[in-house]
Amino acid sequence: MFGRSSKINEFRLWGLLFTLFGMGLMILGTAGIVFWGGSASRVFAAIFMVLGMIGMLVSVGIYFWAGMLSTSAVILNCPECGRHTKILGKTDRCMYCKTKLTLDPKQATDLDEDELEAIKPIKS
Incomplete structure (x- = not known):
């Protein structure tokens, strides 16, 4: 849990x-x-x-x-479900589909260039 x-x-x-x-x-x-x-x-x-x-x-x-x-959380698009989610810190999980997310490209695994673009923070 x-x-x-x-x-x-x-x-x-x-x-x-x-x-x-x-x-x-x-x-x-x-x-x-x-x-x-x-x-x-x-x-x-x-x-x-x-x-x-x-x-x-x-x-x-x-x-x-x-x-x-x-x-104060960063809002980004989840690459798995495509929904807006909030992330605290450098790594967190999607609020909806529980996918592991990160803002640090060094900690990301198995990501292409397109997927790296998808996890960039949304400017609001």
């Missing part, structure tokens, strides 16, 4: 996982009130609500970071 998609999609995946983890902790805290009742369950619920809120805030930070990275 990890390492098989573009870097921006990986960041978004981690944001989603932290969102689900935070929500799960909050639901677990609420379940303590339902099953146990009493004052001890309120403390249990409060602790898990705070931990869940921290997980949710971490996910917001990750989504914000992925959004900021996405605005």
Whole structure:
């Protein structure tokens, strides 16, 4: 699962996982009130609500970071599927077909001159 998609999609995946983890902790805290009742369950619920809120805030930070990275990413045409995709760093994968892409011709393998022209960044 990890390492098989573009870097921006990986960041978004981690944001989603932290969102689900935070929500799960909050639901677990609420379940303590339902099953146990009493004052001890309120403390249990409060602790898990705070931990869940921290997980949710971490996910917001990750989504914000992925959004900021996405605005500065280089846009290019994927030579495999022909769609516009964003690339972070020198090497990344296509967001759609998962083809390995690079901006460094020294790292490219099995490419003709026509394919090298196809991976040049799009000027916007």
